[in-house]
Amino acid sequence: MTEQADATGRLAAQVRQALGSANLDAYADLLDPEVRWGPPGDPEPPCQTRAQVLEWYRRGRDAGARARVTETQVCGNKILVGLAVTGSPDAPEDSRWQVLTVRDGRIAAIEGFDDRAQAAAWAGLAPS
Numbered sequence: 187m188t189e190q191a192d193a194t195g196r197l198a199a200q201v202r203q204a205l206g207s208a209n210l211d212a213y214a215d216l217l218d219p220e221v222r223w224g225p226p227g228d229p230e231p232p233c234q235t236r237a238q239v240l241e242w243y244r245r246g247r248d249a250g251a252r253a254r255v256t257e258t259q260v261c262g263n264k265i266l267v268g269l270a271v272t273g274s275p276d277a278p279e280d281s282r283w284q285v286l287t288v289r290d291g292r293i294a295a296i297e298g299f300d301d302r303a304q305a306a307a308w309a310g311l312a313p314s
Contacts (some may be wrong), residue, residue: 192280194260198287200212201213201255206255207252208252212312214236217239218236221234221235221236221296222295223297252271255268259311261310261311264288265285265293267283268281268282283306284298285308
């Protein structure tokens with residue numbers, strides 16, 4: 187494994203831990219200050235800073251939303267993250283995926299997907 191792949195693999199484990207424990211301080215440490223988060227390919231995504239991403243998570247958490255990490259896979263400088271999301275404690279889980287792009291050891295971009303196959307393709311992973 188290359189040094190970059192090792193670093194991205196360690197970052198994937200940190201992402202799993204931070205999101206799995208809903209520790210926004212730990213997640214903040216993983217984000218580039220100018221991280222961008224939105225739909226794939228959006229030139230002007232809704233979140234364009236670390237503060238905006240963290241505020242989005244805070245609002246969701248305060249409204250009762252919870253997420254459980256179901257998978258992380260590394261492909262080059264991208265991390266596919268599978269999430270089981272619920273909007274309230276008694277609501278059924280819904281599957282969502284994010285593709286995190288890593289630059290200089292931090293998450294520089296986050297794209298959100300409703301479909302795993304599309305997320306995996308975006309991440310550069312072979313279809314399962």
